[in-house]
Amino acid sequence: MSKIKTVWICRECGNTQKKWMGNCGVCSGWNTFQEETRIEEEKKRFTAQNVRCAKPVLIRDVDAQNLKRHKAQCAELDRLMGGGVVQGSLNLIGGEPGIGKSTLLLQMANSFALQGLLVLYVCGEESSEQTSLRAKRLGIQSDTLYLLCETNFSAICGHIKTVHPDVLIIDSIQIVYKEELPSAPGSVTQVHGVAMECMHLAKGLGITTFLVGHVTKSGELAGPRVLEHIVDTVFEFEGDRQYGYRLLRGIKNRFGPTDDVALFQMGEEGLREVSNPSLTLMQERVQDAPGSIVTPALEGTRALLVEVQALVAPSSFASPSRRSTGLDAKRLSLLLAVLEKRMAYRLHMSDVFVSVVGGLHIVEPAVDLGVVLAIASSYCNRVIPSDTVAIGEVGLAGEIRSVPRIETRVKESLHMGFTRCFLSRGNLKGMRQQMKKSMQLCGVSRLEEVIEQLIKDEGQSRPV
Numbered sequence: 001m002s003k004i005k006t007v008w009i010c011r012e013c014g015n016t017q018k019k020w021m022g023n024c025g026v027c028s029g030w031n032t033f034q035e036e037t038r039i040e041e042e043k044k045r046f047t048a049q050n051v052r053c054a055k056p057v058l059i060r061d062v063d064a065q066n067l068k069r070h071k072a073q074c075a076e077l078d079r080l081m082g083g084g085v086v087q088g089s090l091n092l093i094g095g096e097p098g099i100g101k102s103t104l105l106l107q108m109a110n111s112f113a114l115q116g117l118l119v120l121y122v123c124g125e126e127s128s129e130q131t132s133l134r135a136k137r138l139g140i141q142s143d144t145l146y147l148l149c150e151t152n153f154s155a156i157c158g159h160i161k162t163v164h165p166d167v168l169i170i171d172s173i174q175i176v177y178k179e180e181l182p183s184a185p186g187s188v189t190q191v192h193g194v195a196m197e198c199m200h201l202a203k204g205l206g207i208t209t210f211l212v213g214h215v216t217k218s219g220e221l222a223g224p225r226v227l228e229h230i231v232d233t234v235f236e237f238e239g240d241r242q243y244g245y246r247l248l249r250g251i252k253n254r255f256g257p258t259d260d261v262a263l264f265q266m267g268e269e270g271l272r273e274v275s276n277p278s279l280t281l282m283q284e285r286v287q288d289a290p291g292s293i294v295t296p297a298l299e300g301t302r303a304l305l306v307e308v309q310a311l312v313a314p315s316s317f318a319s320p321s322r323r324s325t326g327l328d329a330k331r332l333s334l335l336l337a338v339l340e341k342r343m344a345y346r347l348h349m350s351d352v353f354v355s356v357v358g359g360l361h362i363v364e365p366a367v368d369l370g371v372v373l374a375i376a377s378s379y380c381n382r383v384i385p386s387d388t389v390a391i392g393e394v395g396l397a398g399e400i401r402s403v404p405r406i407e408t409r410v411k412e413s414l415h416m417g418f419t420r421c422f423l424s425r426g427n428l429k430g431m432r433q434q435m436k437k438s439m440q441l442c443g444v445s446r447l448e449e450v451i452e453q454l455i456k457d458e459g460q461s462r463p464v
Helices: 075-080 101-114 128-137 153-163 188-205 226-230 277-281 329-343 365-380 406-415 425-429 433-438 447-454
Strands: 003-010 033-040 090-094 119-123 145-148 167-171 208-213 233-238 245-253 261-267 270-273 292-299 302-314 322-325 350-356 388-390 420-424 440-444
Touching (some): 003 188, 033 188, 075 261, 090 101, 090 226, 101 128, 101 145, 101 270, 145 153, 167 188, 261 277, 277 302, 292 365, 292 406, 350 365, 365 447
Parallel strands (some): 090 233, 119 145, 167 208
Antiparallel strands (some): 003 033, 245 261, 261 270, 302 350
């Protein structure tokens, strides 16, 4: 006889308890427990069983060099995945609605199909007609690409046994359900159960599997945290839908680099890779404008030159506005306080707006110096020379701190035609002599020094 029991599961982390509690003891989330009914049956837990039996093997005898990879025929995407998608891997792609997840997977499916691979695309959230219309708009026509509009996982397994695909794409995991589980689709139990089944399919049958995941309001992947532990790779789509640029970031990768990025541009014919992101992001930069400066930011293994713009204007209200796009609002407040304390700028009476051009979101502190100089330039209405970049972290005492991988940032700046770079003296000491001869490197240790050289030229600065 089957046993029926009621449990309480945390929606955030998947913690299971027998009784309801207001606060989860694992993730400290409030009011996150939901009641679910579990049926324990005396049968095998997973319907997708391994077809091969694992045997112990010496670690020196394991051949890890000959992993079979499928090329996506996209240089940026193949580089992000470590040279291609590994056969039999389980991959998770997440992002906001409308960011381009389905478009990317359709283009990847077409690329695999053109190489002779059999692809099964499970479009659970859309009908086959809707997905077909998008495919025709993207110019996708293949004889080895199948569409399946189904949400029942048992039915999907039946079609997998019939088609025998090389690549399986499930869009999305929140909509697929197992009928033997009593909870609703998208719940913690359903997501965990379907993900484990997909893992057995990928590892047991050697099917390269892609899962599409939803995100929460805070931008994190929806579902239990264990979902990210089950899969082999986790990729997140970032970018503002108002802009045409999309950033695909590798959060987890067991077969390649971690925290690397690939830049794409959304167009009428789908996503197009951007081979030179720095040139693309700065092609519309306005020269000789106060409040603008370029700073190199690290995204994964490469450096991107991004333009930081700032606007300081007198406020008409008692509480001035503080707005930032592409930067952490708390970090901006900290930098404004440093400017007021060290430079005696009366920013408490002005509205301050800071933006990273291109819709990118920068989180590393190496752009602090660029943000501070852009604000000071707008406040004093002085133009920063267009051939100058700034790199450095700004401390609470106004000191300029060193940042990692400084030579990668300087090389990218030199490649894009910049001739002068302001950086911390700690980074300057470790630079090679050849790099010092190729570019004018100005080492500074205090915020006052760099503002004195760039902003206060020929007399005192004049606030707007």
